[in-house]
Amino acid sequence: MAKITFIDPKGERRTVEAPEGWSVMEAAVKNAIPGIDADCGGACACATCHVYVDPAWAAKLPPKEEMEETILDFAQDVTKASRLSCQLKVTAVLDGLVVTTPKNQH
Amino acid sequence: MTETIVIIGAGQAGAQAVISLRAEGFSGPITLIGDEAYAPYQRPPLSKAYLMGTFERARLFLKPESFYADAGCTLIVNTAVTAVDRATKTVRLSDGRALSYSKLLIATGTRVRPIPCPGAGLSGIHSLRSIADVDGLQAVFRPGKKLVVIGGGFIGLEVAAVAAKHGLDVTVFEAMERVMARAVSTPISDFFAIAHRAAGVTLITSTGVDGFEGEGAVSGVRAGGKTYPADIVLVGIGVLPNVEIAAAAGLECKNGLVVDKYCATSDPAIFAAGDCTWHQGRGHGEDEGNWMRLESVQNAIDQAKHAAASMVGKPKPYNEVPWFWSDQYDLKLQIAGLAWPGDEIVVRGEPSARKFSVFHLRGGVLAAVEAVNMPADYLVGRKLIGEHAKVSAARLADTSIPIKNVVG
Numbered sequence: 001m002a003k004i005t006f007i008d009p010k011g012e013r014r015t016v017e018a019p020e021g022w023s024v025m026e027a028a029v030k031n032a033i034p035g036i037d038a039d040c041g042g043a044c045a046c047a048t049c050h051v052y053v054d055p056a057w058a059a060k061l062p063p064k065e066e067m068e069e070t071i072l073d074f075a076q077d078v079t080k081a082s083r084l085s086c087q088l089k090v091t092a093v094l095d096g097l098v099v100t101t102p103k104n105q106h
Numbered sequence: 107m108t109e110t111i112v113i114i115g116a117g118q119a120g121a122q123a124v125i126s127l128r129a130e131g132f133s134g135p136i137t138l139i140g141d142e143a144y145a146p147y148q149r150p151p152l153s154k155a156y157l158m159g160t161f162e163r164a165r166l167f168l169k170p171e172s173f174y175a176d177a178g179c180t181l182i183v184n185t186a187v188t189a190v191d192r193a194t195k196t197v198r199l200s201d202g203r204a205l206s207y208s209k210l211l212i213a214t215g216t217r218v219r220p221i222p223c224p225g226a227g228l229s230g231i232h233s234l235r236s237i238a239d240v241d242g243l244q245a246v247f248r249p250g251k252k253l254v255v256i257g258g259g260f261i262g263l264e265v266a267a268v269a270a271k272h273g274l275d276v277t278v279f280e281a282m283e284r285v286m287a288r289a290v291s292t293p294i295s296d297f298f299a300i301a302h303r304a305a306g307v308t309l310i311t312s313t314g315v316d317g318f319e320g321e322g323a324v325s326g327v328r329a330g331g332k333t334y335p336a337d338i339v340l341v342g343i344g345v346l347p348n349v350e351i352a353a354a355a356g357l358e359c360k361n362g363l364v365v366d367k368y369c370a371t372s373d374p375a376i377f378a379a380g381d382c383t384w385h386q387g388r389g390h391g392e393d394e395g396n397w398m399r400l401e402s403v404q405n406a407i408d409q410a411k412h413a414a415a416s417m418v419g420k421p422k423p424y425n426e427v428p429w430f431w432s433d434q435y436d437l438k439l440q441i442a443g444l445a446w447p448g449d450e451i452v453v454r455g456e457p458s459a460r461k462f463s464v465f466h467l468r469g470g471v472l473a474a475v476e477a478v479n480m481p482a483d484y485l486v487g488r489k490l491i492g493e494h495a496k497v498s499a500a501r502l503a504d505t506s507i508p509i510k511n512v513v514g
C-alpha cells in the first residue's frame with residue numbers, strides 16, 4: 001500500500017491507500033476522487049485521467065512512454081507537471097505521492 | 107413531492123447515470139437494480155487482462171461499494187426487474203417487491219446470442235459477458251488445451267490472443283470472409299488475421315459451425331464438413347439487447363429500445379441508455395439520422411450522461427463521436443467514428459511495422475479512423491471527426507507530415 005494525496009482545484013486534500021500494482025487512476029476512481037473520469041478505464045483511449053504531479057515527486061516517477069506523451073498532448077491545460085494517472089503504476093517508492101486534479105478533463 | 111429515480115441495470119450506463127444525476131443536481135432518492143451478484147464493473151478487462159490473470163477482481167469495479175450509499179443511491183444486486191407498470195409507475199422485482207418511480211432509466215445492456223446448433227447444451231461451451239463467465243472459463247484455461255473460438259469478432263479474438271499467450275492450442279472460426287467484418291475495414295481485418303496466425307492461432311474464415319460433438323462434455327466442433335477436436339469452446343457470435351421488459355410494457359423496440367436524441371422513450375417518464383438502445387447516430391449531411399445500436403463504453407457513458415440531463419429537465423442532444431478500443435497481443439486498436447461501405451480509405455503508415463492507421467473519408471470529410479498502436483492518429487482523428495473536418499487524402503497518407511499538422 002502507498003498513500004496518495006489528491007488535491008482538487010479548490011485546494012481540498014484527500015488521501016487514499018493505493019495497492020501496489022494498481023495505477024494512480026484506479027486508486028482515485030476506487031476512492032471516488034472527483035475530477036478523474038477515466039472513461040476508458042486505463043486503455044489510453046480517453047485522456048480524461050490527467051493530473052499534475054507535485055514537483056517534489058516528479059523525479060521519482062518513471063519517465064513517460066510514447067503512448068502517454070502522445071495522449072497528454074490532447075489533454076487540457078497541460079504543463080510540465082502533467083501526467084496521465086492511468087499510466088502511473090503505484091509502487092512503494094510512491095508512498096506519499098501528491099498530485100493535483102485539473103479543473104477540466106474534457 | 108420529491109422525485110424518485112429508479113435505474114434498471116447495474117452496469118456501465120447505470121453507474122454513470124448515478125454519477126451524472128448527482129452532478130446535474132438531482133437530490134432525490136435513486137435506486138439502482140442489477141441482476142448480477144456484483145456492483146457495476148467494467149467489462150472490457152474481462153476478455154483481456156482479467157482473463158489473463160494479471161488483473162485482480164477488485165480492479166474491475168467502477169466505483170467502491172461505499173460510493174453508492176454516499177451518493178444516496180440504494181444499490182440492489184442479485185435482483186431482476188421482471189415488469190414495468192407504466193400506469194402506476196412501478197417496477198416489479200424478482201424478489202416480489204414493487205418500487206415506484208417518478209422517472210425510470212432502462213440500462214439493461216445485452217446478453218450473449220445463443221448459438222443455434224445441435225450440441226450447444228454440452229458442458230465446456232462457454233460465452234463471455236460477465237465476471238461469472240470468466241470464472242468458469244479460467245478454471246479450464248490450461249496450457250495445451252484445445253480451445254475453439256466461434257466468431258472472429260472483438261471478444262473472440264481477444265480471448266484467442268490471451269489463450270495463445272497462455273499456451274492453449276487455438277482455432278477460430280469466422281462465418282464471414284474476414285474477421286471483425288461488421289466493425290472494421292478490410293486492411294484492419296487482414297492485419298489482425300496475419301497477427302493471429304503469426305501467434306500460432308488457426309484462423310478459419312468463411313466457415314460457419316454446424317454442431318458440437320461429445321458425451322456430456324464437448325469434444326469436437328463440426329464445421330465445413332470436418333470435425334475439429336475441442337476441450338473448450340468459446341462462443342462469441344454477438345449479443346441481443348435486453349428489451350423484453352420494455353417491450354412488454356408497450357415501449358417501442360426494434361433491435362433495441364427506441365430512444366430519441368435525448369435518450370427519451372415515447373413515455374415521458376422513461377429513458378434508456380447504453381447497449382440496449384436503438385438510437386440515431388451522430389451524422390453529417392447524408393448520414394444524418396442513421397439508426398443503430400452501439401456496444402461500447404463510450405456510448406454507455408455518454409448516453410447515461412444525456413439521459414441524466416434529460417431526466418432533470420436539461421436535455422441536450424446526443425451527438426458524440428463514437429470511440430472504441432480492442433487489445434490483442436501487443437496491438438492496441440483504437441477506433442473513432444463509424445465507417446460505412448463506400449468510404450474513401452486512406453492508409454497511413456506501414457502495417458508491417460505494426461503501427462498504422464486507416465482513415466475513412468466521406469465526401470472529403472473525415473468520418474472514422476482505425477489506429478493500430480497509433481494513439482496520436484486516433485486522438486487527432488477523433489477531434490477532426492467531431493469537427494466534421496475536411497481532410498486531404500494525400501496529406502493523410504504522407505507520414506512525413508505529423509498528424510497534428512495534416513489539417514491547417
Ligand SMILES: Cc1cc2nc3c(=O)[nH]c(=O)nc-3n(C[C@H](O)[C@H](O)[C@H](O)COP(=O)(O)OP(=O)(O)OC[C@H]3O[C@@H](n4cnc5c(N)ncnc54)[C@H](O)[C@@H]3O)c2cc1C
Nearest residue numbers: 115117118119141149150186187215380381401402403406
Ligand atoms: C468481454 C467484453 C469486452 C468488452 N470490451 C470492450 C472494449 O474494449 N471497449 C469498449 O468500449 N467496450 C467493450 N465492451 C462493451 C462494453 O462493456 C459495453 O458496451 C458496456 O458494458 C455497456 O454498458 P451497459 O450499461 O449498457 O450494459 P452492461 O454493462 O451490460 O449492464 C447492464 C446490466 O443490466 C443487467 N440487467 C439486464 N436486465 C436486467 C433486469 N431486468 N433487471 C436487473 N438487471 C438487469 C445486466 O445483467 C447487466 O449487469 C466489452 C464487453 C464485453 C462483454
Ligand code: FES
Nearest residue numbers: 042046047049086
Ligand atoms: S483512463 Fe483513459 S487515458 Fe487514462
